[in-house]
Amino acid sequence: MMSLDQFYAEYFGHEATEDLPGDSSWDRYIALRYVWKKFDVTVVDGSLDIEFACPTSFGCTVSALIVYPTEQEKVASAFVTELHAAMESRYTEGYLQYIPKKQQRAAATRERAGGPVARAAPNTTVATPAGIVVFQRDSGLDVEAFDTPASTEVVPTGGSLDTVRVSPSTSVAFTFSLLPSASWTGGDIASITLGGLATGLTADISTVRFKQRRMTADGAVWTAAPVLLDPLRPGSPSTALRPETTRRIWCVVTGGAPADLASSGGQSTATVHLTFTGSGIPIVLRLPVVVSSVHLPAAGVWLGYLGMAPLYTETVWPDVAARQQQELGPSLELLNVNGMTAVTGGLGGPVYSGRAPNGTVIMNFSAFDATMNAAAKVFPAVPVNTYGGLNIVGDVSDPEDLTAVATAIAAHIDGRGWPTIYESIADEPADAATIAADDAASAAIAAAKSSNFQSAAFTSFVDANDPRTALANHTSLIILNEHSAASIADVRAKGKHWMLYNSGTRFKRGFYMCRLRALGCRGHYEFAFSSVHADPYYALDSREDDLCAARTSSTLGLLIPEIGLARLGAGTRDFQLCTALQQSITTAPPSPLRDACAATLGRIMNIPVGSEFPEWDPVTVSNVSARVFDCLADLAEP
Secondary structure (H helix, E strand, O other): OOOHHHHHHHHOOOOOOOOOOOOOHHHHHHHHHOOOOOOOOOOOOOOOOOOOOOOOHHHOOOOOOOOOOHHHHHHHHHHHHHHHHHHHHHHHHHOEEEOOOOEEOOOOOOEEOOEEOOOOOOOOOOOOOOOEEEEOOOOOOOOOOOEEOOHHHEEOOOOEOOOEEEOOOOEEEEEEEEEEOOOOOOOOEEEEEEEOOOOOEEEEEEEEEEEEEEOOOOOOEEEEEEEEEEEOOOOOHHHOOOOOOOEEEEEEEEEOOOOOOOOOOEEEEEEEEEEEOOOOOOEEEEEEEEEOOOOOOOOOOEEEEOOOOOOOOOOOOHHHHHHHHHOHHHHHHHHHHOOOOOOEOOOOOOEEEEEOOOOOEEEEOHHHHHHHHHHHHHOOOOOEEOOOOOOOEOOOOOHHHHHHHHHHHHHHHHHHOOOOEEEEEEEOOOOHHHHHHHHHHHHHHHOOOOOOEEEEEEEOOOOOOOHHHHHHHOOOEEEEOOOEHHHHHHHHHOOOEEEEEOOOOHHHHOHHHHHHHOOOEEEEEEOOOOOOOOOOOOOOOOOOOOOOOEEOOOOOOOOEEEHHHHHHHHHHHHHHHHHHHHHHHHHOOOOHHHHHHHHHHHHHHOOOOEOOOOOOOHHHHHHHHHHHHHHHHHHHOO
């Protein structure tokens, strides 16, 4: 049996790997898993008895057993070689890698309030004197490994990046990419620093790492995509620079409290400095920064992921479970700094183990309390959905038991001043029997008559005549994926709350959410904060582990976020900008400026409602966000 240290070494064995187009997934991840254990035995009684001593059913990691006479060693060895070749062939045929072609991406127009971005861009993508092309693409668009920039994306040496717009107490990202020439010998990234940032501004810098990403749900087609945001540090796999292979830099600028930014209002210019480990000539870029005095209001809606705790594969070591508990706090902080406003799930829900002789329910709240104590420190007074590790544990199939348990949980919550808990009772039920059973469970919870322990159901329907509308008969919160104006109206007509989940983008989290808030939308959840299996850095060993917001690492408490988390966080800021603009227009005196800003807001508030309508593309979202920011700044001027 392996030791705990050996487990961690195996589990995090691919933590520092990067997957580039054309790399062999078989060689990196699969072949090394088949380690043959060979034993020579002597049979003395005519019977060879073999048993496998495994601590759990999942711990019996035997793939094949081959028994042969020792005099057949050469034949057996040839068979094993043939077996490996057949396995590799079946793997590569069953999991096809899509390799993006080397191509130039069309650059969409970036706009400011006054028109397109003014940048003196060259007409070609010829490398700078440093032997490397610097280019900038919207943060909502991927930069693939073999992309070459459009001429309008190229930033000349000493040139200017796009303007960064910063508000108090919020964060905004800007990105740029490097494309070394075919003859690049300048080494890897040694350092990236931001100089001249205005008082009250801070910056965090990450490099983007390519990892496997499914292109089909079953993983039958996959690619090497830009996925992870590695904190900038020497030796990181994503500081490597290879000839004709892009490397994206992801920077986040955060504004301090309004008092800290009092002297930083208006425009300034910072500088970005890059150095390399080899002969590469350092690069300096200008970074225009605009700091607004307008403090953005709190979002006031529930924007988060499904699950709040990092997951680990099942093991026999208590230390692994303890590690998960220790990393709950860092997980919550990661969600918070990336613009999330709500959480779900946890490390274990209330445990019901029956009734005492006097009929009272017997409950254990230890795991539940540990989760809620941690969540309340980072997200105080925010309702928590139980999906992802906080559901009731125990047999509550009897409606009377469920009502009694709900009553006990509500009293427990009340006694600690915690926010409302929504017990998740349905996860996309399809057949009539399951829908009826889920609705009955909601009715049992409703019978507890508690305002702070209620039911929630995850579902999809666009037709008010859909059988799934019955879930809103007793369920307090309906959480929709596919939706329409008609389905929203049906839920609201029944007096129930509603929100969205999944298919999350910056657009959906930001401007679309602002549009839906007028219809009572409470927020949006995205699957999943953590959903990994045998290897957190290999995407094809399960169905959902490449849909995470962050990956665990061998360093306790260090979580490696994905680009998707940052993009959803940008949506939160867009929502706050939109809310602030609504408030500013309401209080601003009539003027042509107010009318122009109202037209921008009108564009947002007239977004069609329904999952069947196309979203705005990422560049449009960025342009509208910049326009809203500038409207706020202009309306705030005396």
